[in-house]
Amino acid sequence: MIVRITSKFGEVSSIHKTPHTGIDIGLNEGTPLRSVYDGVIKQVYDGSTNIGKGVKIQFKDGTEGIYGHLSEVKVKAGEMVQDGQIIGLSGNTGRSTGEHLHFALKKNGEYIDPSSIVDKTINHSWLDAFIQNGKVGQVEYFNVWEWLGGKVSEVTLNNTVDFIADFTLAFPILTVVSCSVYALINMFSKNAAKWGAIGTIIYGMMIIESG
Ligand SMILES: [Zn+2]
Structure with a gap:
């Protein structure tokens, strides 16, 4: 699995006219996406807005994780999810210029940089993490x-x-x-x-x- 960061947190570009609220990673459509912690599904996006199909998960510590542009959502609002549980498949729905996952973290109402845990959205295997990032357990911009x-x-x-x-x-x-x-x-x-x-x-x- 190759993870390519296509847009960093806070980036301003022709696509993101205001600072990017999350991080975009290029992923082939259909890549299984996982909850990064234990939590509850707070909202399921049906695909009618910019974010496309997606989910908002409220984690145990109150932080919210937002996953966007999915091809398929595999959970329902109100459902409890565990760390590592598959919540949907990546895609290219909503306002998106290519297959990718938009992943954002919101803490106390403010978006925070999710870089350090973005690899957890894909899987938990140390080998996969290593292949993706060249390091185990943290995201480096090294491929x-x-x-x-x-x-x-x-x-x-x-x-x-x-x-x-x-x-x-x-x-x-x-x-x-x-x-x-x-x-x-x-x-x-x-x-x-x-x-x-x-x-x-x-x-x-x-x-x-x-x-
Ligand atoms: Zn994005």
Whole structure:
């Protein structure tokens, strides 16, 4: 799962003429969205307003979470929800220029920056969090896929070892598999072995992403 922040909290742009009340993340339509804490569904938006289909959840501490532009809402007003429970699917409804989730947090009537917990709207897996953000448990504006793209474009036949060494730290299992591929193909050709290992890493990353 790739998370791309398309608009930060407070941003003013051609789309957001007034400071953005939440954070937008680009998501493929149909991505399951989760409650970030225990709470109760305060409101379900039916799709007739700018926010499109969506929900407002009142969390235990009184903070409200607002999810917008969903394709489908899976909860009803008044329903209790648990931390991590799926409340709907992301989409592109309402005033939206592309598939994304608008997520906002309101505390004591004021919108606050939801960046630190926005990854919780997608899932709770540490591996997913890592793949999304390059770090576990917090959102950084670093995307492991961009990093990978940079790495691949840097790779020449002579620094493949550095490339694989970086993966040893980041993705231990992928590294073991790609090193095995390297060892096997190396019997025939050194160059084929290097690119076989890189191909294995990229293929492994694609499997992790789709999983
Ligand atoms: Zn937004």
